[in-house]
Amino acid sequence: MTAAPLLELDAVRIRYDGSARATPDGVSLDIRAGEVVLVLGPSGCGKSTLALALDGLVPHAVAAALEGSVRVAGADTRDRTVAELSEHVAMVFQDPDAQVVTGTxxxxxxxxxxxxxxxxxxxxxxxxxxxxxxGLWDRRADNPDVLSGGGRQRLAIACALALASPVLVLDEPTANLDPAGIDEVYAVLRELANERDHAIVLVEHNLDAAVDLVDRVIVLDAAGRLVIDGPVRDVLQGRAGELLELGVWLPVSTLAAMRLRSAGVMLDPLPLTPAELAAALEAVESLPSPAPVAARAAATTLRAADPAVAAPAAAITVRDCSVQRGGRRGPIVVDGVDLDVASGDFLAIVGTNGAGKTTLLQAIAGVIPPPRGSVDVLGMDPARADARDRARRIGFVFQNPEHQFVAHTVAEELEASLRLQGVPEPERRDEVERILRRFDLVEHRDRHPFLLSGGQKRRLSVGTALVAGAPVLALDEPTFGQDRARAAELLDLLRALNDEGTTVLVVTHDLQLVADYADRVAVIQGGRVLGSGATDEVLAGPLIEAAGLRHPPLARATRGLVRHPEWQSVTRMSQLPTAGRAAA
Known part of the structure; x- marks a missing residue:
């Protein structure tokens, strides 16, 4: 006799107060013990909302109307309190700060x-x-406030695990984690999955980490309707084209193989992991030559290699910068950093959780108290400048978008910095409309920013930084919560602004993003800069592993190729041959 489902959803429609449409819309499915279910879909389709309905927060605690039914252990969630439902379903929120309540x-x-x-x-x-x-037992006496973003994410997962509920729901659990942290999280989830008495529901964009854990994938379209439900390989390999059209993430190795298909290199079945991609490439007798590195990246590498090549004027100069968290007795999280960022650079700052990346970026942007040492941004000390002068020179995007929202509607949020700078009302209105259209937020213009989806909040936060047209942009995890289409659109926008002369600084754990977009990389460990240089050189050298990081997925697939040694330096998706470059 088949055991009853742990979760049963029947025609579930959820509409937030003030929203014109329901997302999700008409979702029906069952989830049983032993299943690990991955929920995919474009930003704003209702993935996180669906997750909130599984433990009763919708409709009991969130201002939203629920149609259809959600049954947990046979009981309708409308007839049980959230506390009662927590015995059956534990939740890890997209924002870990939303569930921290104590002092250690x-x-x-x-x-x-x-x-x-x-x-x-x-x-x-x-x-x-x-x-x-x-990995937090040794810090059990610490206050959660002193943890890095990734540390707080791991704490939230520990809280959910301690409930020992048969269903574990995780919304973007690895979004702020470094590779080691991701491995730790998935090792825990794999152990739970192997016990076969739990069900795990995972909303996740980082498929490179999740793909070997998941056994079932459900996909929502942009309207929040369930359009695909099947085994993981049937969906990710057999329906990759449909997923691409929907704008959802695919593993980097799968995207690389699909790009190679356009150049006549047929890898069948599509690989899902770097190891599978490497094996598939080794099985091909002859590959076309990789595409040359883009001229801009090549020029950056030349500049790094030849001191005689004149560097552009510095946009940012950091000297002996140190930041102590929590007062004089707190830990030093940035320690004597020297860093030069040339005007027009696209610099990625990378490192493990707690390395000091975010704090360094905040010191550069002037959003924390003045550090020891000095920071100069286009002739301005950002920490001591008034808000108007700072906004004219540098736009900043927080790791948590909600930390920068100050207005009651999306449109007012975009208008705030323009109003601060004294921009006339007609110009403000036109600029706000332009940003709303660019970031697909028109239909949400009158919604409160806190009621947006995670991806929509991120787009709004980036829009608020861009709307003022500052010559320097500093962004902390800019693609967090974004679907593939929106992330690509955002990064292409940053690339275009950078090509026009804007200096861009990005803190990220996504080293494939670094490989594909950044010109230069600074590697941070223990609050210090281990080294910096042109992206290709840093990714090919020892700094990445010395900092406890892992090479990006494409590089992991290519750097050990024996049959095609000319491919060992391929790290960027743009280096893959495309249509018109047939296999030799």
């Missing part, structure tokens, strides 16, 4: 089972196991 990591993880009246000994046992699984 141990208290935070113990909070859930304590409120469920679990015996004290078992509470401590669960908390210890969960914190050890996510």
């Amino acid at each position: 990591l141990l208290d935070e993880v113990a909070f859930g089972p304590e409120n469920r009246l679990v015996a004290a000994d078992e509470v401590l046992e669960r908390a210890e196991r969960a914190l050890k699984l996510v």
